[in-house]
Amino acid sequence: MALTVNSNLASLSGQYQLNKTQQATKQVLAQLASGSKLNSAADNAANLAIAQQLQAQINGNNQAINNASDGASLVQTADGALSQLQSNTQQIQTLAIQAGNGALSSSNRQALQQQVDQLTQANSQIVQSTQFNGTPLLTGGNAATFQVGPNGTSSNQVTVPGIDLSGAPASGGLNSYNANLGATKTIDITTQANALTAQQSTQSDLGTISSQRATLGSVSNSFDAVINNLQSSNISTQAANSRINDTDFAAASAQLASQQILGRSAALTQAQANIAPQAALSLLG
Template sequence: MAMVINTNMGAMNAQRTLNTSALEQSTSMARLTSGLRINGAADDAAGLAVVTGMNTQSIGTQQSIRNANDAVGMIQTMDGAAEEVVNMLQRMRELSLQSMNGTYNNDNRDQMQSEFKQLQSEVVRVADTTKFNGMNVMNASSFSAGALSVGQISAGTIASVGNASAGNNFKAHVGWEGGHTNRIGVAMLDFGTLTSLTSADVRLMSGNPASVTFASAVGFASAAVSAIDSDLAAISTMRANWGAIQNRLDYTVSNLANVDENINASRSRIEDADFAKESANLARTQVLQQAGMSMLSQANQNSQSVLSLLR
């Protein structure tokens, strides 16, 4: 090999090797600092595209879980209020049966009517004021197409109104994508339409108690019992539907959580840094850096031997 001084091939080779090991060292340090294998598109372009899609799905899935849980909370609010309405209707029915008994006079029935009327007013108040996030959930003011009247309650009507592709009804969005297939519709009940709430038609007494015959009083109470039974049947049907939807939403949340877990596991395998591997690579590049610096210094010293030829 010729001895030259203008071109130090040993130094150039050492510099090239040092640049390579410095780049590897920088990459390892970035991965160990961030905990990510992919810190930029250049690290793994295809992997970054896949991870971006997975992150999109994961974020959407987590929001869908919150959506479903919020829907469960809304249904529980409606069901809790319906439970209190049922309790009041049961008391109204009890008063109706009590007033049929011949041991009570019309003044007693008039006193029963006073409580009966107060309960009717309270059911109306509950129906008008029960809200979830500012929206009425017991009348038709917030979800006009989805709030059924008592006379409309049937399995077929509930299924139709609860259709996820229906109009202005309540729908829980429980998917990370758009479209009606990612929604669950919920039929609601307009409690203002209960047949037992109209005091002029459903009552235990009317007018002057002294002028009401026993047969008329029994007739009032019998009509009230029939109206209350009709309302209780409608509410029971609707509450059964709400319970079924709540159970469905619980399974939906469980499935979404399982999907999100597996998506994140897959994303981790692509994006997250392997600390054992990167730590070992960092140690290797640090040794190479030290050795490379030593060899660069040695290569620079080699050209000094040419001076011995000039003495």
């Protein structure tokens, strides 16, 4: 190779290699600092696109889990109210059966009627006041639909059927409900004949409540199944995203050490390359 001064090819080659090493070191340091192998599209454009899609899936699943959890809470609130209505109605039924006892006097039945009035007023109050986030649960009959998947399709939705216990008994309402919360004799047991009718009314109410609770139970199971499925899906998706996106610290640390050694070697080589042209001066001595 010719001995020249104006063009130091060895130095230029050394600069090129040193620059490559510095860029590689910079990339590894970014991976170690961020914990991600994909800090820009230049790192791996295809993998970055895949990782973004996986992350969108994860985010959608997480929000769907929150939605399903809210739906489960709504169902639990409604079922808790129905459970209390069921307990109160069973007490009314017991009092109605007791009022059918021929040994009781009119005043005895009046005392029983006062207990029934308290229970029907309590039932009416529960029906009117049971809400979830301001939405009535036992009046109005409005269904609530929850998005429980990352895709906007009907297969990713769970609907809680509407309930209306404030209407006519023939339409699914309760005999023990009265819009006037202070009403008395909503269910009348002051006579044996009335007590018999009351027993039939409470039996009808118990059937209505049981049917609604059964429906809510199936919806609650649906929410539980959805949450379990989404959590399982998220584990798999997180694992796939981690393989593509997360920094392998063991490998990156080893790579950093290698690049640092190469960087020092390149710097020393560059120093030697810069000294080499001085040999031309000896020819002039």
